Amino acid sequence: MKPTTVLVLMSAGALVLPGTSFAVNPAAGAAAWIQEHPQPDASQARSCTSCHGRDLTRPGRHVKTGKVIEPLAPSVNPRRLTDPKKIEKWLLRNCRWTIGRECTASEKADFIGFIKTQ
Numbered sequence: 001m002k003p004t005t006v007l008v009l010m011s012a013g014a015l016v017l018p019g020t021s022f023a024v025n026p027a028a029g030a031a032a033w034i035q036e037h038p039q040p041d042a043s044q045a046r047s048c049t050s051c052h053g054r055d056l057t058r059p060g061r062h063v064k065t066g067k068v069i070e071p072l073a074p075s076v077n078p079r080r081l082t083d084p085k086k087i088e089k090w091l092l093r094n095c096r097w098t099i100g101r102e103c104t105a106s107e108k109a110d111f112i113g114f115i116k117t118q
């Protein structure tokens, strides 16, 4: 488990991480959420919305398997963002698949900061 995630999860009010050089930026997370990442093999561009959609209060649909994904928004799905291990696991996997690399600690914090507001 990365300390950054824990700090983001625990900071209830201002999303500023003590001891780090960056502040969590939910607006940046929102922008990154819909950013399209073209694929070199000319298949469809990928974004977080490919599986989770734009409205996080609604269920998503896995672009490869077609399986329904429960809403990510904690406002309608209180189990979301409660398990740091699960968050790290899926951010690792989803960043690699969507963006083609692992996300930085700052990017992950922004994504979580954004999802938290939904």
Ligand code: HEC
Pocket: 033, 046, 047, 048, 049, 050, 051, 052, 062, 063, 064, 069, 070, 072, 079, 080, 081, 082, 083, 086, 087, 090, 091, 094, 095, 097, 098, 099, 111, 115
């Ligand atoms: C290929 C489909 C797919 C894409 C694209 C995708 N995800 Fe996911 N994501 C999943 C699946 C599947 C799960 C785990 C199933 C579940 O929790 O319902 C998941 C789970 C998560 C979780 C765990 C939430 C929790 O606490 O339960 C987070 C956070 C997350 N995704 C963020 C992202 C971000 C950020 C992006 C874009 C960089 C992204 N996802 C792109 C399929 C996807």
